[in-house]
């Protein structure tokens with residue numbers, strides 16, 4: 227069994243990680259971290275479970291830890307669901323301490339030696355982990371993209387053999403993408419919000435990295451332009 231931790235385990239993404247990892251045949255969920263507001267509480271008391279599936283009772287008694295590398299000594303791998311402005315330091319400290327980091331946060335996505343991976347599309351980019359190891363990092367950081375970029379690149383991957391130069395994409399994105407505290411009900415109910423801060427820029431740059439070519443030393447960005455228009459719509463997921 228691989229011992230794993232979830233950073234930001236009480237949030238929207240963290241709860242999904244916990245749901246997928248609880249009772250997993252290969253992973254043992256050992257450490258759940260969150261903010262100081264939650265640290266010291268049982269997971270069942272610290273988080274307000276909002277997923278459509280039942281709460282995983284077998285992890286409910288785990289005591290939530292503060293999000294520090296010291297809390298993670300007994301894990302081999304962490305899944306990070308931290309806000310991007312907080313993820314940088316702790317994810318890097320984990321990697322330097324020999325822990326593998328799989329991150330949902332945007333902090334390291336565009337770093338030249340960090341894989342930005344959609345497994346069905348560019349699993350070969352995981353070779354970038356060797357570049358991190360060459361710099362003396364015992365662990366590693368691997369990131370996944372913005373959620374709408376995952377959908378886009380999965381659709382584009384089968385079309386790679388055709389050349390295209392100019393890609394225009396419009397999204398209709400669920401409110402879960404903004405996290406639990408993200409959108410006030412009064413703003414989104416019966417409405418469509420044609421702006422998600424930073425999202426269009428992320429889609430445009432992350433797509434070019436994921437669809438790019440890794441030659442063993444660096445990623446050559448994909449040779450097309452992307453123009454994105456992102457909208458928030460009043461559905462829960464998707």
Ligand SMILES: NC(=O)c1ccc[n+]([C@@H]2O[C@H](COP(=O)([O-])OP(=O)(O)OC[C@H]3O[C@@H](n4cnc5c(N)ncnc54)[C@H](OP(=O)(O)O)[C@@H]3O)[C@@H](O)[C@H]2O)c1
Nearest residue numbers: 234236237238239260261264307308309310331403405406
């Ligand atoms: N939601 C999505 O669909 C989605 C998709 C792709 C990527 N992401 C990215 O995933 C990350 C998490 O997003 P989310 O939607 O799950 O956010 P969220 O619901 O707001 O959850 C944030 C998590 O971070 C913890 N946290 C907050 N402040 C902290 C602090 N000072 N120190 C340590 N932990 C702290 C919270 O713990 P407390 O409960 O104790 O406050 C909570 O566990 C973000 O980087 C986001 O951009 C989200």
